[in-house]
Amino acid sequence: MSFQPEHELHKRRFGRNLGIGLSLVAFVVIVFGMTIVKVSYEPLPNPPTIAATGAKP
Template identity: 55%
Template sequence: MSFEKVEHALHKRRKSRNIGLGAVLIGFVALVFVLTIAKVVDEGDAQRAEQALRINPPKASE
């Protein structure tokens, strides 16, 4: 008895679709990660600027 596994055309298409969907999902996760990192870095710059203003407040011009 030979148990050779024959791959049907439907299985090939489904596997191809699954790989494509996986790539799209990985891309979406990467995009969210990059945007999160950019936001954290931007907030860090804002906090440093705020601290600088507290240390050296702007002089009121009269």
């Protein structure tokens, strides 16, 4: 427990750090969510089969 009263400057600084921290967490969550959706719902096109390209094995 602190015996010194907290200065207004420190409160403001804490608020700014908290805001930036939460913004970064939100950004990580969004990127993670986007990744899951992109991977799950946009299947990559299948590569052409050997039969389709006419190449000999």
